[in-house]
Amino acid sequence: xxxxxxxxxxxxxxxxxxxxxxxxxxxxxxxxxxxxxxxxxxxxxxxxxxxxxxxxxxxxxxxxxxxxxxxxxxxxxxxxxxxxxxxxxxxxxxxxxx
Amino acid sequence: xxxxxxxxxxxxxxxxxxxxxxxxxxxxxxxxxxxxxxxxxxxxxxxxxxxxxxxxxxxxxxxxxxxxxxxxxxxxxxxxxxxxxxxxxxxxxxxxxxxxxxxxxxxxxxxxxxxxxxxxxxxxxxxxxxxxxxxx
Amino acid sequence: xxxxxxxxxxxxxxxxxxxxxxxxxxxxxxxxxxxxxxxxxxxxxxxxxxxxxxxxxxxxxxxxxxxxxxxxxxxxxxxxxxxxxxxxxxxxxxxxxxxxxxxxxxxxxxxxxxxxxxx
Numbered sequence: 001x002x003x004x005x006x007x008x009x010x011x012x013x014x015x016x017x018x019x020x021x022x023x024x025x026x027x028x029x030x031x032x033x034x035x036x037x038x039x040x041x042x043x044x045x046x047x048x049x050x051x052x053x054x055x056x057x058x059x060x061x062x063x064x065x066x067x068x069x070x071x072x073x074x075x076x077x078x079x080x081x082x083x084x085x086x087x088x089x090x091x092x093x094x095x096x097x098x
Numbered sequence: 099x100x101x102x103x104x105x106x107x108x109x110x111x112x113x114x115x116x117x118x119x120x121x122x123x124x125x126x127x128x129x130x131x132x133x134x135x136x137x138x139x140x141x142x143x144x145x146x147x148x149x150x151x152x153x154x155x156x157x158x159x160x161x162x163x164x165x166x167x168x169x170x171x172x173x174x175x176x177x178x179x180x181x182x183x184x185x186x187x188x189x190x191x192x193x194x195x196x197x198x199x200x201x202x203x204x205x206x207x208x209x210x211x212x213x214x215x216x217x218x219x220x221x222x223x224x225x226x227x228x229x230x231x232x233x234x
Numbered sequence: 235x236x237x238x239x240x241x242x243x244x245x246x247x248x249x250x251x252x253x254x255x256x257x258x259x260x261x262x263x264x265x266x267x268x269x270x271x272x273x274x275x276x277x278x279x280x281x282x283x284x285x286x287x288x289x290x291x292x293x294x295x296x297x298x299x300x301x302x303x304x305x306x307x308x309x310x311x312x313x314x315x316x317x318x319x320x321x322x323x324x325x326x327x328x329x330x331x332x333x334x335x336x337x338x339x340x341x342x343x344x345x346x347x348x349x350x351x352x353x
Contacts, residue, residue, distance in 0.1 A: 093346075
């Protein structure tokens, strides 16, 4: 199952994401989820970045917060809305929003 | 196109937001979807409750008496009445101290279906077999 | 080209997830994909016509009209909408009103489905 999970918050209120099989999992950071890619918490990068082989962050949601695409962790690929459409159709077959 | 399997995964508890209840009512809508589909096409949802989504299904709810709204219990019974596959995550029920005995059935309404309490692995399997997953 | 169906449940005012839904829909239709949007829950309040666009708040009507012009099918859950006091004759022209099976029927013909829950 090629599942992409949209993460829209910095604080995850449940452990559902960690239960999903990592092999074909993708994480798409949008809205406040982009902080996983840009900010360290207590000096540590987000553990979320280790939970999937493919991680994307939405450029518009980085820039609206005054940050730059270059601020993201090297494991994260930055895409705009058009790029996100391509990711949705070409990289995954199921989508989930958290 | 034939049958399309859907996995509805509810991870938010009932009685705070509207989303977790809308998951149930949207799943029930499968019974009338055929009027908008071509002959032979069907939709088969499985309604799965995981995490905090297992909360809010005890028997004897007083939602109508106290808040004037349909109870989750009544919605769940309607699911069983229309032969919807309903699964509750066993591990999460244990985590929150919920006994299988408190779950309602719809026997008095003539339903054949029962709520199934299953390991998470079983719910994961429905997600893998479904064409689409919808998280609520 | 494929078909994307978006289930949008968050409200127009108070959640940027609503804006996300519409922007994703536009990006997809601009790339040649077929797009369907199902409004349910608080998102249904956004189908009322004559919205005043104040710059502190997201705009729904203007965006919805643009998407309709581009061929996006948009439908609002009738029960959710009337429960919020919006009557059909007050709605934005071109937005469909139907029951939840509309969403399931669109999903049936879709390659990708993104269900965005509210709150």
